[in-house]
Amino acid sequence: PxxxxxxxxxxxxxxxxxxxxxxxxxxxxxxxxxxxxxxxxxxxxxxxxxxxxxxxxxxxxxxxxxxxxxxxxxxxxxxxxxxxxxxxxxxxxxxxxxxxxxxxxxxxxxxxxxxxxxxxxxxxxxxxxxxxxxxxxxxxxxxxxxxxATLKAPFDGFVESINVEIGQTVNAGLPAVTLVNLSSLEVKADLVEVDVAKVKEGQEVRITFDALPDRTYRGVVKRIGRVGSVVQGVVLFPVMVSIENPDDDIRVGMTANLEIVVGKVENALLVPASAIRSVKGNQAVLVKRGESIKPVPVKVGLSNETMSEIAEGDIREGDEVVVGSPASTQRRENRRAFFGMPRLRRR
Structure with a gap:
């Protein structure tokens, strides 16, 4: 050059x-x-x-x-x-x-x-x-x-709504797109204070929906609130339950019913809950012995609304106990005790 x-x-x-x-x-x-x-x-x-x-x-x-x-x-x-x-x-x-x-x-x-x-x-x-x-x-x-400078979704999901249009002048803080992540659903429930100590993170939960009466879903307790709130004189604690096997039929906002498994006993000896009574300040069951009815002191284990586990006591399978009328005890495998949870909505 x-x-x-x-x-x-x-x-x-x-x-x-x-x-x-x-x-x-x-x-x-x-x-x-x-x-x-x-x-x-x-x-x-x-x-x-x-x-x-x-x-x-x-x-x-x-x-x-x-x-x-x-x-x-x-x-x-x-x-x-x-x-x-x-x-x-x-x-x-x-x-x-x-x-x-x-x-x-x-x-x-x-x-x-x-x-x-x-x-x-x-x-x-x-x-x-x-x-x-x-x-x-x-x-x-x-x-x-x-x-x-490009707007990206923080997770995979479905577009619920688009709130802006091309060329539109928008105010700061206005959500441009509303996304729903249906692969990770949670149910929010409120637990009364008398039951909150029985529920732990990681416990199994059975989930049903009013709109899907023929299906049962698996759940796990993820979080339990540390601060309660008073609603109509009742102290409630928030509980979050994740749905482990969601499907496309579940919709956000559905009413869910929860059963939390708080205990499990194998080969439990059970009697109707109404058979447990107080005799001289101690728990006892009225058992038929021959032609007479005798109170037998017992120690009750897990219970639900209908049945109670006999953890200790001189009661055997087949004994007749007094409830409204005599009934036989039962021995069942893998008996679980549940606490009913109120119907709540996912928000």
Whole structure:
């Protein structure tokens, strides 16, 4: 190449290098702004969760609105909304201008490299190769920024509703799409305080639905609330039960009925629950011995609404016991005791 051509090529390289550095600096600043907005949003979210937890601990008090926890929750909510709006503003400022510029610079650098390789010097080749590498880095960074500006679903599921249209101006915080994940369903129930100590995480649950009366689903107790709430004078604790074998017939919002397995005894000796009575302050069963009825002290194990397990006592299979009328005891395999749960809706 002539001296003039070399000078022109060098000028083009300097121009491309300057444009690349400017684009890189702009992308770096956008990344910093976005990261700062993300950090502020995370801090505001953490503060809101702490304020919510503090409020929940005093929510049952009649004067909750006058307590500092209420004001702190309001302030934390406003701070979170402000941080969220700022994050969305920074995110919206990202565009593909830097991507287009980086691509143009990459094409120009490659064209210059191809031209110089016809009659190249080592210095020219290395400079052009460096420009190509720099342009490739800028292109990948621009692609990454563009990808971060794309709205993606956090899980696989079904689109329940689409709340925006192409070209529509939307307000910050408006849900664009409502998704439903039917592969991971849970039933929310409220458990009365007298039964909450009997229920543990991991216990088996039988689940039926009013709308699907001929089917029974398997469930597992996942979470038990630590804080109860008073409803019409009754203290209730929230319990979350996961459905282990859901199918397409289950719909969100259906009424579910739960039976939680709180105990299991094999080869249990059972009597009707109405046969257990108190004799001189101790549990006993009236048993027919020959022609007479005698009270036999017993220790009761697991029970449900109809049957009770005899854990200890001088009672044998086949003995007749007194309920409303004499009835025979039974021995059953794998007898389970259940506590009835009220009908509740999944929210």
């Amino acid at each position: 002539s001296e003039a051509e070399l000078e022109a090529a060098k000028a083009a390289v300097r121009s491309a290098q300057a444009a690349y550095e400017a684009a890189k600096a702009q992308v770096a600043m956008q990344n910093k702004d976005l990261r700062l907005a993300e950090i502020n949003l995370e801090k505001a979210k953490s503060a809101l969760e702490q304020a919510q937890a503090a409020y929940d601990r005093v929510a049952h008090m009649p004067n909750v609105a006058m307590l500092p926890q209420s004001l702190q929750l309001q302030q934390a909510t406003l701070d979170y909304e402000a941080a969220k709006l700022n994050y969305e503003k920074v995110l919206a400022s990202l565009n593909d201008t830097a991507l287009q510029s980086a691509y143009a610079q990459l094409a120009q650098a490659k064209a210059q490299l191809e031209s110089l390789e016809n009659t190249p010097s080592e210095e020219d080749i290395e400079i052009s190769r460096a420009q190509v590498r720099q342009a490739e880095v800028a292109l990948e960074q621009a692609k990454l920024n563009l990808e971060r």
